Amino acid sequence: MEDVVIKTSGLTKDYGKGRGVFEIDLEVHKGEVFGFVGTNGSGKTTTIRNMMGFIRPDRGISAVNGLDSWKESAGIMKHVSYVPGEIAFPALKTGTEFLKTQAKYLGVTDFGYMNHVIEILQLDPTANLKRMSKGMKQKTAIVAALMGEKEILVLDEPTTGLDPLMREAFLGLVREEKQKGHTIFMSSYIFEEIEAVCDRVAMIKDGRIIDTVSLYDLRHPAVKNFIIEFGEAGEKQRFLQNTEFSAESRDEKSLTVQCRTSQLDALFLSLKDCQITNLQEIHRSLQQQFMSAYKEGLAQNGNN
Structure with a gap:
């Protein structure tokens, strides 16, 4: 498909x-926010490193914008901004120096968007790089990635070290990137933040994809x-x-009653003469979907 931006097979x-x-099959479409969720050690970072061309796969392929991740990684980096799971800064004194160096590398001359991200994340870039907290380092890496305004963002657990307020601020930035039509691939072990911004999600466990779900379908x-x-036991009976x-x-x-959406009117009609004290829809969370897929995989393998 022409709109497939990231593909592994x-x-x-x-x-x-x-x-x-093992046997990772993914397709991420243009303008999509694609989540990659799993517990620590499940294979998220290994997949991303293959995708970015940092390591060579034993089998299979990975491509970004039609470019082979391993053979054409230099070309891929022209279109991709990347926040790594493990951040290592060069030997520069302050965050400001690092961001200036990054801007020069990316050819950024208009610092309006960079300053916008700095303000949203409440970052003080003048701080000493070596003395920054984990959260400040994470913010600096996010600013460095977003300032280039590239059409593809690959984010490996980008909210690590951020407090809840800053996580929400970051998710707001992700929504801004989506509004621009940019494509975002974001890994996380925090189900709630993936559920908040993503269009589709692949779930990985022990190095294998166990499910891929549409968040729209999960919500609807x-x-x-x-x-x-x-109101009374007799009415229930x-x-x-x-x-x-x-x-x-x-x-x-x-x-608990199960009902297809096409039958909702019939259900409510059957309840119209009943005394109802509470009627509540049970919403299935992404984490519940993950646990269900995990248990189903165990059952299929005969380990239940």
Whole structure:
């Protein structure tokens, strides 16, 4: 497809003893915010390093903008801004010196957007690079990546070291990048932040993709689940006797009902003469989806 910006197929880097990544198939489309979620050590950084051309895969391919990640990594870097999972700065005294050096390397002459990011992240770039806290180093790396305003961003756990307020500020910057039409590939072990900004998410466990989900589909499932609490136990029993919906009792007066979106009107019609004290939709979180996919994988492997 013409709009595929990042693609891996059968990507494998085997370090032995089950470590590495195996048969990674990914497609990231132009203008998409694509999440890559998994626990620490699951293979997120190894996948990204292959994608950036820093390491050579044992098998399979990785390409960015149609360029082979290993063979044409120099060409890829012209289009990609990158925030690494482990930040190492050059031997410069202050953050300001580093950002000036980065601006010269990127050919940035208008510092308006750089100053905007600095303000949003509340960064003091005049601080000594070696004495910066982990959070300040992370902010500096984010500014250095975003200032080039390139069309592709690859972010490896970019909020590491940031406090909750700054995480939310960073997610606001991600939303700004999406509005510009930029493509963002972002890894994280924090499900909530991936769920907040991403269009699709690939889940990785032990070096293998276990599921890829659309966040729209997760938020708007074809089948919905509701908790319904009745005013009296008798009303609950009458509903159970007459309903065609899948229902499971929770306690004497409440139950869980499963219903397709096309049947919502019928469900609410069946409840119109009931005394309802609570009706609540159960929303499935990204973390719950991950755990479900993980357990399903264990079951398929005979380890349940």
